[in-house]
Amino acid sequence: GAGVSQSPRYKVAKRGQDVALRCDPISGHVSLFWYQQALGQGPEFLTYFQNEAQLDKSGLPSDRFFAERPEGSVSTLKIQRTQQEDSAVYLCASSFGGGGETQYFGPGTRLLVL
Amino acid sequence: KQEVTQIPAALSVPEGENLVLNCSFTDSAIYNLQWFRQDPGKGLTSLLLIQSSQREQTSGRLNASLDKSSGRSTLYIAASQPGDSATYLCAALEGNQNFVFGPGTRLSVLP
Numbered sequence: 001g002a003g004v005s006q007s008p009r010y011k012v013a014k015r016g017q018d019v020a021l022r023c024d025p026i027s028g029h030v031s032l033f034w035y036q037q038a039l040g041q042g043p044e045f046l047t048y049f050q051n052e053a054q055l056d057k058s059g060l061p062s063d064r065f066f067a068e069r070p071e072g073s074v075s076t077l078k079i080q081r082t083q084q085e086d087s088a089v090y091l092c093a094s095s096f097g098g099g100g101e102t103q104y105f106g107p108g109t110r111l112l113v114l
Numbered sequence: 115k116q117e118v119t120q121i122p123a124a125l126s127v128p129e130g131e132n133l134v135l136n137c138s139f140t141d142s143a144i145y146n147l148q149w150f151r152q153d154p155g156k157g158l159t160s161l162l163l164i165q166s167s168q169r170e171q172t173s174g175r176l177n178a179s180l181d182k183s184s185g186r187s188t189l190y191i192a193a194s195q196p197g198d199s200a201t202y203l204c205a206a207l208e209g210n211q212n213f214v215f216g217p218g219t220r221l222s223v224l225p
Contacts, residue, residue, distance in 0.1 A: 004157070031211070042118070042203050042215030043158070056211060091157055100145040100165070100207045105157035 002026075004106035006092050012112045013082045021077045021109045025094030032075050033103060034067055035091040043091050049075060050098055082113045116141045118206055120216035128224050131194050135219045137187040137204035145207040149178050149189050152201045152218070161202075162189070194223045 005024045013019050025032050031050055035043035036059075045059040051072040060067070064082075069075040079086055089110050093103040117140045127133055137147070146165045150158040162171045162178040164187070170179040177190040187204055201220050205213040 033211075033213075035213075035215075040217070042205070042217045043213075044215070045212045048211050059212070093158075098211060100163075100211075102148070102160050102163050103213070104160070105150075107155075107157045110155075 004092055004094055004104055006090075006106040006109050008109060009107065010110050010112075012114065015083060015113055017082050017113075018078065018080045019082055019111065021079075021090050021111070023075045023077070023092030023094075023106060025073065025075070025092070026096075026104055027073075029094035029096050029104075030072075031095040031098050031101075031103075032069055033093040033095075034075070034077050035093065036061075037089040037091055037108070039088075046077070046090075079111075082111075084113050087111055087113045116144075116206055116208055116214040118204060118214050118216040120202075120204060120219050122219060123217070124220040124222075126222040126224060127194055129194060129196060131223075132190070132192050133194055133221075135189040135191070135202050135204075135221070137189070137216055139185045139187075139206045139214070141206075141208075142182045142185055143209070144182065145209055147178075147180050147187050148205050148207065148213070149176075149187075150203045150205065152203060158203065191221075194221075196223045196225045198223050 034046040037043040048056040049069045089108040095101040149161045164180040175192040201218040205215045
């Protein structure tokens with residue numbers, strides 16, 4: 001595709017539900033990043049993949065958060081037993097290589113946990 | 115731990131003015147610094163990327179500078195237009211591929 005796409009764009013979940021957020025990076029991009037953006041704040045790093053390898057997951061806030069990229073393209077961020085503090089916009093970005101190349105962001109998934 | 119701050123938090127200017135947005139970071143050992151634009155309800159659009167060995171980058175009416183020794187970057191917007199209204203974010207890239215973002219500056223350019 002022409003850019004990074006994310007689905008769903010909006011998700012409302014009841015506290016305790018599991019959710020799965022999908023990211024389709026730009027075709028051929030090796031690196032994929034997930035960020036969490038709370039209202040009025042800048043994005044915060046969650047995790048980073050190079051192809052299918054998850055090289056850094058230091059930003060995941062708890063063991064309820066899990067990300068995968070099994071075939072080195074599409075990625076899924078899963079949040080188990082959602083809590084109200086998980087409400088945020090989840091942004092996905094991809095880059096052609098690594099090493100600090102420009103990251104291209106998707107539109108984000110806005111998650112609201114009630 | 116790297117911390118990135120931006121001032122001002124919000125800025126409102128009349129159309130046609132030149133303006134400067136400021137970004138500061140605490141750890142000068144950065145790989146590069148990138149400026150992004152975010153429109154409401156949308157993702158981030160990369161504006162300018164400055165490698166750690168560079169001093170500035172220019173694209174159209176935008177100019178970004180980087181001074182690693184002082185931990186500062188500025189984004190200069192010339193002849194501002196209403197279409198420039200957005201939130202501007204700076205992000206410092208650390209060696210481990212993590213971007214550390216500032217909180218952003220909300221810019222309103224009034225017609």
